[in-house]
Amino acid sequence: MSPIARKLEPGPAAPANDGSADTAGAHENLGQPLKLDNLHVAFGARKVLQGLSIDIPARQFVAVVGRSGVGKSTLMRLIVGLDQPSEGQVLIAGERVAGLQDSVRLLFQDARLLPWQTVLSNVGIARMPGWKETARGALRDVGLEDRQNDWPAVLSGGQRQRVALARVLVGHPGVLLLDEPFGALDALTRTEMHALLERLWLRHRFTTLLITHDVAEAVALADRVVVIRDGRITYDVTVDIARPRRRVDPVAVALQSKILEQV
Amino acid sequence: MALRRWTLKSERFVPWLVPITVLVLWEAAARSGFIEQRILPAPSQVAVAFWDTAKSGALFHHVAISFNRALIGLLVGGGLGFVLGVINGTSRHAELLLDSALQMFRNVPHLAVIPMVILWFGIDETAKIFLVAIGTLFPIYLNTFHGIRTVDRGLIEMARVNGLGPFAIFWRVVLPGAMPSVLVGLRYALGIMWLTLIVAETIAASSGIGYMTMNAREFLQTDVVVLGIIIYALLGKAADVATKLIEHRALAWHPAYHANSNATA
Numbered sequence: 001m002s003p004i005a006r007k008l009e010p011g012p013a014a015p016a017n018d019g020s021a022d023t024a025g026a027h028e029n030l031g032q033p034l035k036l037d038n039l040h041v042a043f044g045a046r047k048v049l050q051g052l053s054i055d056i057p058a059r060q061f062v063a064v065v066g067r068s069g070v071g072k073s074t075l076m077r078l079i080v081g082l083d084q085p086s087e088g089q090v091l092i093a094g095e096r097v098a099g100l101q102d103s104v105r106l107l108f109q110d111a112r113l114l115p116w117q118t119v120l121s122n123v124g125i126a127r128m129p130g131w132k133e134t135a136r137g138a139l140r141d142v143g144l145e146d147r148q149n150d151w152p153a154v155l156s157g158g159q160r161q162r163v164a165l166a167r168v169l170v171g172h173p174g175v176l177l178l179d180e181p182f183g184a185l186d187a188l189t190r191t192e193m194h195a196l197l198e199r200l201w202l203r204h205r206f207t208t209l210l211i212t213h214d215v216a217e218a219v220a221l222a223d224r225v226v227v228i229r230d231g232r233i234t235y236d237v238t239v240d241i242a243r244p245r246r247r248v249d250p251v252a253v254a255l256q257s258k259i260l261e262q263v
Numbered sequence: 264m265a266l267r268r269w270t271l272k273s274e275r276f277v278p279w280l281v282p283i284t285v286l287v288l289w290e291a292a293a294r295s296g297f298i299e300q301r302i303l304p305a306p307s308q309v310a311v312a313f314w315d316t317a318k319s320g321a322l323f324h325h326v327a328i329s330f331n332r333a334l335i336g337l338l339v340g341g342g343l344g345f346v347l348g349v350i351n352g353t354s355r356h357a358e359l360l361l362d363s364a365l366q367m368f369r370n371v372p373h374l375a376v377i378p379m380v381i382l383w384f385g386i387d388e389t390a391k392i393f394l395v396a397i398g399t400l401f402p403i404y405l406n407t408f409h410g411i412r413t414v415d416r417g418l419i420e421m422a423r424v425n426g427l428g429p430f431a432i433f434w435r436v437v438l439p440g441a442m443p444s445v446l447v448g449l450r451y452a453l454g455i456m457w458l459t460l461i462v463a464e465t466i467a468a469s470s471g472i473g474y475m476t477m478n479a480r481e482f483l484q485t486d487v488v489v490l491g492i493i494i495y496a497l498l499g500k501a502a503d504v505a506t507k508l509i510e511h512r513a514l515a516w517h518p519a520y521h522a523n524s525n526a527t528a
Contacts, residue, residue, distance in 0.1 A: 080424055102426055112421040116439040116516040125435070126426045153518045171425065 031059030031207040032093040032103060032174030034079070040087035041074055048074050049085070050231030058174075059205040063218030065263055066228035072211045075228070076179045079209070080106045092175060105173035107181045111160035113152040113167075120148040123166045131170075138166035142196060158189035162196065169200065176206040180213065191247075194221060198243070215259050219252045220245060227262045235262040304486040309493065312486035321475070326494060329460060329471040332388065333498075336395025337456050344400040344452075345445065348407025353437070365404065373397040374462055386467040391460065398459040402451035410444025411437055443517065446510050453502040461495060 034056040041049040048071035056062055066072050077083040079090055081100040089096050092103060113122045123138055124131035139145045142162040152160060161181060168176060178197075182190045198221060201208055212218050218225045219239055227235035237259065241251055286306050292298045293305030300308070316322035347365065351358040373394060384390035414437050422432045464473020476491030514520045 082420060082424065100423060100426070106424050108417070108421065110417065112417050114418060114436060114439070116442075116514075117435070125422065127431070151516045151518075153516065167425065 028172075028204045029059065030172055030174050031205045033058045034175050034207050034209070035091040035094075036075075036079070036088070037091060038088040039075070039078060039085045039090070041071065041078065041083070041085050047231055049078075051088070052228070052232045053088075054226060054233055054236075056207055056209070058207055061201055061208045061210070061221060061223045063210045063212055063222035063225045064228060065212060065215055065218050065225060065259060067263060068213065070228050071231060072228060073179055076106060076177045076209070076211060079175065079177055080104050101175075102171070103174035104177065105168040105171045105175075106177040106179060107161075107164055107168050109180045109183055111152070111157075111164040113160055113163055115152055117152075118148065119144065119150050119152065119155070119163050122152060122163055123148075123170055125167060126171065128170075134170055135166070138169040139163070141169055141200060142166045156189075158185050158193065161185065161193065165196070165200070169204070172204075173206050176201075176208045178208065178210040180211050182217070183213070190217070197221065202243070215256045215263070216252075219256050219259070225255075225259055227259065229263070235259070301483060301485060304489055308486040309489045312484070312490045316475075316487065316490065322490075322494075325470060325472050325475045326498075329464065329473070330498070332391045332464075332471065333395060333456050333460050336392045336460070337399050337452065339392065340396030340399035341403045341449065341452055343396070344403035344405075344448070345407050347400075348404045348445075349411065349438075351404075352408045352411030352441070353433070362408075365401075369401045369405075373459065377463070377466060381467050386469060390467060391463045391471075394463045395456055395459050398455040399452035402455060403445070403448040406444045406448025406451070407441060410441030410448075413444070414440035442513055446506065446513065449509075450503070450506050453506060454499070457495060457499050457502070 036052060036054050039049045039052040040047070052071075052075065054062075064072055064075070074083065078085050081097065081104065084098065091097070092101065113119075114125070117125070120132065120135050120139065124135035128134065136145060136148060139148055142165050144159060144162055144166065147155065147159065147163075152163065155163065164181075182193050185193060194217065210218070210221060215225075219241075222239055224236070224238050226233045226237075229235075237255070239252075239255060241249060245252070289298075289303075290306050293300065293303065293308075304312075313322070347361065351362055351365075376397070377394065380390045380393055384393060418436050418440065419432060422436045427435065460471075461473050464471040465477045468474040472491050472494055476488045479485075479487035479491070511520055
């Protein structure tokens with residue numbers, strides 16, 4: 001995909017400030033600190049989260065790894081406010097939150113675009129003032145500006161997920177949650193999406209929580225990888241590899257096998 | 264290439280083959296006296312009847328009245344069905360209160376209440392509109408209800424996460440999601456609309472196409488009777504075409520209706 005490749009190069013490829021908030025400025029530093037304190041969730045008799053706690057400083061990129069059914073998606077739903085914990089609390093920027101949060105955005109595993117709205121209208125779904133310009137800016141960010149008038153049905157899986165990513169960007173999230181967003185994509189598209197996500201994170205600096213079952217993906221993208229087991233965090237490791245990261249890195253490979261032992 | 268062109272031409276022509284043959288045979292049989300005119304008039308006689316009634320203005324008068332009844336009945340019944348479908352589709356409490364009553368009412372053949380309707384409204388306009396309204400209410404109610412209930416929960420969740428309020432979610436997610444289903448209901452309703460109107464007009468009316476044909480029967484004007492039947496067929500077809508156009512507009516996003524899908528196929 002040439003638009004991404006072009007934009008990854010440093011220099012004048014990124015458009016100048018055109019007034020839209022998304023493309024303004026090189027770094028936005030949107031990120032807010034996120035603290036999860038002793039979270040408990042149970043579905044009937046089945047306990048999913050049992051005292052999960054983690055402290056994430058602003059702008060950090062954390063990957064959450066764990067087997068399926070371990071409560072990763074439940075955790076996301078708690079943070080975004082779709083579900084409530086039976087015990088414990090979620091704190092964003094030091095404040096306890098309950099219910100849906102404007103500062104938190106969630107990228108689902110499937111793109112969840114409205115099929116009856118164009119790409120542009122999907123990105124600007126919240127219809128804030130001046131949404132068309134903002135949405136266009138976000139689409140430019142993900143390299144899909146030329147598809148703004150298309151129906152979602154004609155896009156490929158990777159393109160749909162990029163539109164969903166643009167929709168998330170429009171919300172200027174302080175905390176960005178990614179729930180296995182690239183799980184359904186082919187390997188090549190996934191690598192492209194990784195590069196895109198890293199570039200966007202470096203620019204906007206939202207505090208990011210990426211759920212994945214792919215340890216390689218976690219190590220490639222995150223500053224820090226945590227493993228969930230038995231409803232709490234059992235392993236927490238910092239990924240001390242400088243960016244931009246190489247595709248194949250011996251340090252990363254060693255770290256991957258270390259994490260895999262813990263999953 | 265030549266063969267393909269021929270195939271394209273024949274695709275347009277072939278569907279007309281059977282109707283035209285039937286018409287020709289029918290005309291021949293009527294003229295030769297094989298079919299008595301009292302039983303079935305020749306197509307040419309029907310055409311003459313069309314010309315005569317059109318010239319006198321009677322045809323237009325009756326068609327306009329029937330069309331009017333159909334439209335008002337559909338607006339009242341369909342509108343009510345849509346509103347009830349939306350209310351029950353979005354609120355479990357409303358469903359609990361209203362749905363079983365509606366289901367009971369739905370299972371009564373609405374033409375069975377004609378005697379009561381005549382007692383209540385006489386052979387007034389209200390009687391016909393009332394019957395059409397009852398007939399069209401349920402298909403639209405059921406399909407609207409079903410459409411709203413089957414809207415993708417994931418999309419609603421997505422909308423909530425992106426900060427949309429209940430009204431925005433209804434207008435931008437729930438209603439468009441239910442629209443394909445609502446339009447299926449509309450097509451059913453249109454069929455029932457004509458059926459109801461025909462019955463109501465032949466039983467209790469002093470105007471309209473149904474009245475025109477019943478009146479013609481009294482005077483053994485079989486040509487006018489057949490003309491009335493043809494008019495009903497045409498009106499039904501017109502209603503179907505109208506819904507198809509609405510579908511194409513309202514469901515332009517749907518892959519089945521993409522404008523360029525034919526070109527690439």
